[in-house]
Amino acid sequence: QVQLVESGGGLVQAGGSLRLSCAASGRAFSSYAVGWSRQAPGKEREFVADITWSGGSTYYADSVKGRFTISRDNAKNTVALQMNSLKPEDTAVYYCATRAAGRSRALRDYDYWGQGTQVTVSS
Numbered sequence: 001q002v003q004l005v006e007s008g009g010g011l012v013q014a015g016g017s018l019r020l021s022c023a024a025s026g027r028a029f030s031s032y033a034v035g036w037s038r039q040a041p042g043k044e045r046e047f048v049a050d051i052t053w054s055g056g057s058t059y060y061a062d063s064v065k066g067r068f069t070i071s072r073d074n075a076k077n078t079v080a081l082q083m084n085s086l087k088p089e090d091t092a093v094y095y096c097a098t099r100a101a102g103r104s105r106a107l108r109d110y111d112y113w114g115q116g117t118q119v120t121v122s123s
Contacts, residue, residue: 002026002112004096009117012086018119020081022096026112030074033099035110036081038092038119048094049081050105059105064090086121093118 008020022034035050049070050059058070067086072079079096094117097110 002029002032002098004098004112004114006094006096006114006117009094009119011120011122014086014088014121014123016086016121017082017084018086020083020094020096020117020119022079022081022114024077024079024098029077029098031101032112033101033103034070034072034079034096035099035105035107036070036079036094036096037107037110038090038094039116040089040092043092045095045107047105047107050099051079053101083119086119088121088123091119091121 003025005023012018031053033052036048037045038048039045048061051070051072055072067084069082097113099110103109
């Protein structure tokens with residue numbers, strides 16, 4: 001069992017930055033890949049970024065590539081999402097979730113989820 005808690009969301013103007021954090025507790029967190037996804041009102045949840053257990057590989061949605069950076073610190077059981085050059089269309093609830101080795105990056109293959117943190121970008 002892994003418990004995840006997201007933090008760092010808030011209200012920011014377009015062009016600004018936010019840093020989200022995902023804090024984990026429970027067994028073997030460092031053995032999981034971790035992903036961030038988001039869900040805007042009236043829309044389906046979508047993949048944002050993913051990082052492998054070692055941090056050696058990262059993946060991004062095209063919509064955030066070059067603006068967002070995912071990183072992890074296994075010693076502290078945390079994963080961060082640095083979001084720069086934010087746009088109003090980035091407004092959503094952001095979730096972190098774990099992915100077991102060998103599973104795909106489809107959202108259905110993530111197992112443990114946090115409760116989400118709201119990000120609002122004003123124009």
